[in-house]
Structure formats: C-alpha cells, structure tokens
Amino acid sequence: MFIQTEQTPNPSTLKFLPGRVVMEKGTADFANAEAAAPSPLAKRLFAVEGVERVFFGSDFVTVTKTADRDWQILKPSILGGIMEHYTSGDPVIAGEQAASASEDDDEVVAQIKDLLDTRVRPAVAQDGGDIVFHDFRDGIVYLHMQGSCSGCPSSTATLKMGIENLLKHYVPEVVEVQAVQ
Numbered sequence: 001m002f003i004q005t006e007q008t009p010n011p012s013t014l015k016f017l018p019g020r021v022v023m024e025k026g027t028a029d030f031a032n033a034e035a036a037a038p039s040p041l042a043k044r045l046f047a048v049e050g051v052e053r054v055f056f057g058s059d060f061v062t063v064t065k066t067a068d069r070d071w072q073i074l075k076p077s078i079l080g081g082i083m084e085h086y087t088s089g090d091p092v093i094a095g096e097q098a099a100s101a102s103e104d105d106d107e108v109v110a111q112i113k114d115l116l117d118t119r120v121r122p123a124v125a126q127d128g129g130d131i132v133f134h135d136f137r138d139g140i141v142y143l144h145m146q147g148s149c150s151g152c153p154s155s156t157a158t159l160k161m162g163i164e165n166l167l168k169h170y171v172p173e174v175v176e177v178q179a180v181q
Helices: 040-046 071-088 107-126 155-170
Strands: 004-007 013-017 028-030 051-056 061-065 129-137 140-147 176-180
Touching (some): 013 071, 107 155, 155 176
Antiparallel strands (some): 013 061, 028 051
16 A cells, blocks of 8 residues: 655644545545544554544545644654554444435525535645535624634635635625634
8 A cells, every 4th residue: 555645834733645545525634543442443543652633534644743743753653544444344434324405404504605615626636625604694694614723823814815816706795814723
C-alpha cells in the first residue's frame, strides 16, 4: 500500500491519501481521542503521541499535530497506523454515520447548502478540510470549519473573501458569513 502525503495551508496539518475510500458518505471530524471512540482508524491515529485532531474526507485523512511535535518524527507512525488499519479489515467508523439533509430547509437555506456542496466543499477538500453549514439567521450564514481548515491561518480570509463573496453574489439574502467553533 502506497500512501501519499500533501501539505495543506495549515502548517500543523498534513493530508494523507491512502488510495482508497475513507468515507463512503460525508466526513468525520474528531477533535480529540475521546471523540474517536466510534472509529478504529481515528483511535489508532490518536495513539500516536502528538496527534491533536483527525479528520476523514471521501478519499483522505488529515491529521493535525500539536505545536511541540515535528512532522518528520510523527509522519512514519501515522503512515504505519493508516496501513495497519487498512490491512486489519476494520471499518473506518463502526456502525453507520448518518448524513442529515433536512427536508425542512427553506429555499434560501437549500440554495446556500447547494452552493456549499457544489462550489465550496470540493475546493476546501483539496486542502484537506471541510466546511459544514451550521445555521442561517438574520442574513448571517454560520459555518463550521473542519480538518485542515480548523485553526488554519488562512481560514478567515477563505471565509470572508471567498465563501462570503460567493454566497452574497448568488444569494442576495446573505449579508455576512461567520465561523462557529
């Protein structure tokens, strides 16, 4: 098994491409080892000292390290953990993770979600992250940054200059975009 790695705009996060499907549907973000309980792969990665956060996309895994660790020391252990996982035959996530698309969405929210899914998420996934719709209230779209985007120095610029401008252009009801933690 050959696993490629790519740098992301966030220097604390690396993107690992195992050449296999990671998530059939949706994404999964694990902010700490306790949150990784349903995922054998995430638990394996959190067992590597210095791993701070793990994120799964359709065909990639992003790992965020603690500030006091060096990628040259962490990378071999992370690669080994990913290889061990895929040779074990364990599922990425035990049980089924439901992706919830609400049928109650009004027309504006549906349009915002569609733009995020078709225009924003593919670009953000290139950098090893994801962006999740949280809410739309009083003209403000609330989004949650995940993966390499979480804590990335350029995420604020991406939100304001890229996503906010795109949404304001296509959805006149949008006046601002804000990140939620």
